[in-house]
Amino acid sequence: MDFKGSDTIPGPRAEDQLPHTTQAAAKIVIVGGFGVGKTTMVGSVSEIKPLTTEETMTQAGIGVDDNFGSDSKTATTVAMDFGRISITDQLVLYLFGTPGQQRFWFLWNGLFEGALGAVVLVDTRRLEVSFDVMGRLEERGVPFVVAINSFPDAPRYPIEELRTALDLAPDIPIMECDARRRASSRDVLMTLMRFLHSLAMTGSRT
Amino acid sequence: MTPPQRQRRNPAPEPAPQPSQEGEGKPNPERMYVVAGPDGERAELDLVTLIVARAADPPPSATPEQAALLRLCAAPLSVAELSAYLSLPFSAMGTLLTELLTAELVHARSPIVRQAVPDRSLLEAVMNGLQRL
Ligand SMILES: Nc1nc2c(ncn2[C@@H]2O[C@H](COP(=O)(O)OP(=O)(O)OP(=O)(O)O)[C@@H](O)[C@H]2O)c(=O)[nH]1
Numbered sequence A: 001m002d003f004k005g006s007d008t009i010p011g012p013r014a015e016d017q018l019p020h021t022t023q024a025a026a027k028i029v030i031v032g033g034f035g036v037g038k039t040t041m042v043g044s045v046s047e048i049k050p051l052t053t054e055e056t057m058t059q060a061g062i063g064v065d066d067n068f069g070s071d072s073k074t075a076t077t078v079a080m081d082f083g084r085i086s087i088t089d090q091l092v093l094y095l096f097g098t099p100g101q102q103r104f105w106f107l108w109n110g111l112f113e114g115a116l117g118a119v120v121l122v123d124t125r126r127l128e129v130s131f132d133v134m135g136r137l138e139e140r141g142v143p144f145v146v147a148i149n150s151f152p153d154a155p156r157y158p159i160e161e162l163r164t165a166l167d168l169a170p171d172i173p174i175m176e177c178d179a180r181r182r183a184s185s186r187d188v189l190m191t192l193m194r195f196l197h198s199l200a201m202t203g204s205r206t
Numbered sequence B: 001m002t003p004p005q006r007q008r009r010n011p012a013p014e015p016a017p018q019p020s021q022e023g024e025g026k027p028n029p030e031r032m033y034v035v036a037g038p039d040g041e042r043a044e045l046d047l048v049t050l051i052v053a054r055a056a057d058p059p060p061s062a063t064p065e066q067a068a069l070l071r072l073c074a075a076p077l078s079v080a081e082l083s084a085y086l087s088l089p090f091s092a093m094g095t096l097l098t099e100l101l102t103a104e105l106v107h108a109r110s111p112i113v114r115q116a117v118p119d120r121s122l123l124e125a126v127m128n129g130l131q132r133l
C-alpha cells in the first residue's frame, strides 16, 4: 500500500478530541436495508461529522445469491459510517450504521457480539427487507428496538399493525421517527437504552 | 392494504450454526486481531478499543505510517476513527497496532461490551448523556 505520509493526514479537529480521562467506549449499531436512513440517523445525533471505516471482502465472503453479478469473483469494499456521542468525561458511545446483509457483519470483529443493542430502521415501503436482519438479531440474542423512518410517500400503518406484521415480542419497543431530526433520533436511542435497562431489571431474555 | 408478515425467530443454540462456506458468522481466523493488552494480556481488537499514544512525539525510528497513527492518538481515539483518518481497512489496523503495542508506544483501553444482563449504571449514564444532547 502506498502510504500518503504523515503530514497529509487530517485528524480530528481540536474540539473533536476526546479528553484524556476517557476510559472506555461502548457501541450500538443502527441496521437496516439499503437507503433506509442509517447514515442520516448517525449524522443527526453524532457530535463529530460521520466518518467511514472500510473493509475489503474477498471472494470467500461473497454469497452466490447476491447482486454483485459478474463481478462476484473480485473483492468488494464494504463501507460503514459511524459517529460518536460523548457521555461523560470517562465514557463515549459510538454509533455504527451497518448494512443489513449479515454477510457483511463478520468483517468487523465483535461488531454485533459486543454492541449494547441495535436499532432496526424500517421503511414501510419495503418492510420485508428488514425481516432477515431482525431474525438474525433474534438468533444472536442482540436486543433491538424498531424505528419506522417516516418517508413522505410511504404507506402509513397503525403502529400496532406493524408490530403484528413484524411479529415483535410484546416487550420490544417500536416507534416512528424522522432520522433527519436530532431530537427524533435521540428519542430512538433513548428508547433503546430504556429497553436495555428494563432487561437488566428482569434478567436477560432467553 | 396489509403489510407483509414476518415470523419471529428464536435465539440460536450455542454455538450458533455458522455455515463457513458462506463466510458468515464466526470471523475468519485471519480476521481475529489479537493484540497485547496494557498488562501484556491478549485482547481482541475492537472497533471501539481506544488507543492513546504514550509519548508526545513519535520516536525517530517510527515508520511514516506509525508516526501518523501516533500523532492522531495524542488524545484517545477509537480504532474505527484511526481506520477512517488513515484510510486503512480495519484489518490493517490489527498489524499496525500490534507493532505499536509491542513497542510500548501506545496504550489500548478495552471497550465495554454487552453482558448477558445489562449493566444498569452504565445504561443510566448513557441515558443522562443522551438527555443533554
Ligand atoms: N423524508 C425522510 N427522508 C429521509 C429520512 N431519513 C433519511 N432520508 C433520506 O433518505 C435518503 C437515504 O438516507 P441514508 O441515510 O443515506 O440511508 P442509508 O441507510 O445510510 O443508505 P445506504 O447506506 O445507501 O444503505 C437520503 O436522501 C435521506 O435524506 C427521514 O426520516 N425522512
Ligand SMILES: [Mg+2]
Pocket: A038, A039, A040, A081, A097
Ligand atoms: Mg449509508
